Amino acid sequence: MSGFDISAFLKTLTQRAGVYRMYSADQQLLYVGKAKNLKNRVSSYFRSRGLNTKTVALVSGIDYIEVTVTASEAEALLLEQTLIKQHRPPYNILLKDDKSYPYLHLSDHAFPLLAYRRGKRSSRGGQYFGPYPNSAAVREALNYLQRLFLLRSCEDSYFNHRSRPCLQYEIKRCSAPCVGLVSEEDYRRDIYHASLFLNGQNQQLMQNLQQQMLDASGGLNFERAAEIRDRIELLRQVQEKQRVDSGNKDADVWALLEYENVICIHRLAFRQGRLVSSKNYYPDNPAGEEHADLLLGYIGQFYLSDFAAEGMPAELIVDAAADEIAVVQEALRLRFERIVRHSRGVRGEPRQWRAMAEDNARSGAQAKISGHQVARKKLAQVAELLRLVRPPARIECFDISHSKGEATYASCVVYDHEGLAKKRYRRFSIRGVTPGDDYAALEQAVTRHLTRLKEQNDLPDLLMVDGGKGQVARIQQVLLELEISTVALWGISKGETRKSGWEFLWEAGARQPIIPDAHDDGFRLLQLVRDESHRFAITGHRKQRAKSRGRSELEDLQGVGPKRRRALLLHFGSLKNMRGAPREEIARVPGVSQKLADQIFVQLHGE
Structure with a gap:
């Protein structure tokens, strides 16, 4: 920092909120940061001890610092993300995503096609559902939809020239609308049910199917009733697998975990109570920020940079103090003119979601290490x-x-x-x-x-x-x-x-x-x-x-006596099913608290 008198600079620095920019000798912008108190924040970089190696590396390259005073910390956050997007400083978190999100597309056709799509949505008509976190999630959803609603998966050029049903019809993955084996009215009804499923309206869908089953049974059409019964059972299995049906709640859940020097931030997006996106992010931390500051900074940049393809949530679930995340909430209010609530996720369904995000962040960090x-x-x-x-x-x-x-x-x-x-x-x-x-x-x-x-x-x-x-x-x-x-x-x-x-x-x-x-x-x-x-x-x-010892492994579980062991077996049927169950499902067993469910889960998986 030749020629830069840091002591003199700090004496003149204001204690108001604002943005500071650190430059190198060749006038390269190294780092942009926001602060509630500029003097205290900038001074923290020049302590004589307690700095980590990444912060020391940043400070050693600073030649001069510029500041911009703002009216509030929220405005400072807005300015910070604008400068980061514009200049992309090497010591800042940079959000990158070189691919467009995948969607499910329902075509505009008498017998609509439901298919995997990427790219610009304006180039085609019809209706889009998503976005999904990756192509695997889209294909899994397509698999379930074909089994549940027998929707066609062929393109129009193939559909228009069929004279007999294809293999998809034979394996009960399509109702063969191409050769008239299903009426347009019945196919539209299946499309409507698929739309309910994709929009997370599973309760309404279940009621509709149950009523159809009763109508078919009342009309002595028992084969049709059995088909609908099988659909209902498959739908229940899908809902149990997702574990995310909770009314109409719109929320984003965030968690950060560092494992073996790899930082992973995971985001879960729930819309209308259904998980629609789950994605890992691996930010660098060249300035050596604390985890809480790093996570909140990332969340602010994420929404202010329009990376939320699903739109703004009504609630943010993140383990952060209310006064710390209030700055992000205020910045979002100023930018989008809407109030986003905050929850730490300490009880109920938000607690389960936060635990899910933390588990995914841990898995993401471990997967990154295994590269x-x-x-x-x-x-x-x-x-x-x-x-x-x-x-x-x-x-x-x-x-x-x-x-x-x-x-x-x-x-x-x-x-x-x-x-x-x-x-x-x-x-x-x-x-x-x-x-x-x-x-x-x-x-x-x-x-x-x-x-x-x-x-x-x-x-x-x-x-x-x-x-x-x-x-x-x-x-x-x-x-x-x-x-x-x-x-x-x-x-x-x-x-x-x-x-x-x-x-x-x-x-x-x-x-x-x-x-x-x-x-x-x-x-x-x-x-x-x-x-x-x-x-x-x-x-x-x-x-x-x-x-x-000639006994079940359940007998070795700490905190589980004969009464709870019997309740576990009645609920799951076998130890194998119990091993495959999430923590939340174990906690639903009578007499098993969430804390005990966590202990049982850990013991069953040898963690």
Whole structure:
């Protein structure tokens, strides 16, 4: 910051709301920010301590700062997003989306076609439904609609030249209007029902179908009544799968989660009580903003930049304080001349929606980590941390799980250039060792595994064990006996505090461990692999323990006694159905609170 006297600048800075712009020596705009108090906000960038590395990098490139005072923080937010769109500063969150949203299109025809469409909607007539988050969501909706309402899926050129029904009619996916097997009136009725479904008016649709079934039954047309009955059952299954039918509520739900340095923001859009959009966003955070500020800043830019293809919601559900999000609400009121309510989603259906958004954000961050480029980068960071000659192409990690020696199980999980390679996971039921002897159990599992891999000439580059110096020494002896010298061996053990981030790394033959930086990306990858092996081992152990005791796994669920266990079985019918149910469905069982449902869900899925 040559020539820039920051102390003198801060002394003259106002405490009013406004926008600040940070420039480099070559007059490049680096960052645009808004503030309720310009002096306090800008001063925070120049503290002597407490700044993260990204903020330090930004500050080191600043040559001068310009400010614009506004009448309110909401106006500052409007100006901020305008400047960001205009100049696209490198340290700001930049919203990008290079594809148009996919829609379902109902054509203008005597027998309308319902089809997948992208691009400009003005180029065709008819009616559009959507937008949908991706093409897979559109095709899934089409699949359900064809099964429910037997709508045609062929283009007009094909439709106009048919002389007999096609295969879609034979497999009951179309009513064959092309050859007159359904009247125009009946087909229009099916189109009307499909429109109700797509607009989220499922209750009205269900009532209409039930009345049709009663009319057909009263008219002794039992085959028609049975067809409608099957449609009603399929519709119920679809509604249960979506779990989003809640009257006419219009709301957007937001959640942010950071996992292994990857930030994922997830948005769920509900219109008329039905989920119409679900999408992940991966913003950079070059200025090192706090998560709450980052999320609210992103939400403001999202709506003010017209990225909400479904239109403005009536309510925002986001875990933020009312005074913090009030600025966003005021900015939306000024821009769109409408009031958007706010809820933190702490009870009822909004709580379920917020949990859904958080789960999707977590899955999105984990999926991003599993990408090829990220995985290769992390493997290179592991090589740097462990001083390996080259990055490992494959890491395998072992862990042991048992209950006082009962049902001992070992797990082996794999991480390669594609991320967690779950198809290569293995479990080992341990036999013939003294109960509780983790050393012997680990030795047996590793020996069995490496013997097979050596025969297949498919050895890993790095072998990790969940343990310290003793476990590593035992496995080092196994490698010597099997005459394997190409596999690097390391152990990862928790320190005296048993807290994550305080682990030791033990190299084979070393007397002292490595104590890595808790924020090292290579170390975080090793933690991830270790935690995954622990989870996988516990899951196998619990199944084996329940089997050996000749009883249901439900009996091992903490907080579930005979009465609740019976209620769970009556509600779900089987443990398999229970595993496939969401948390909200478990909470509907009599006697099961939401807190207990969360605990049961976690235990069933080995998390």
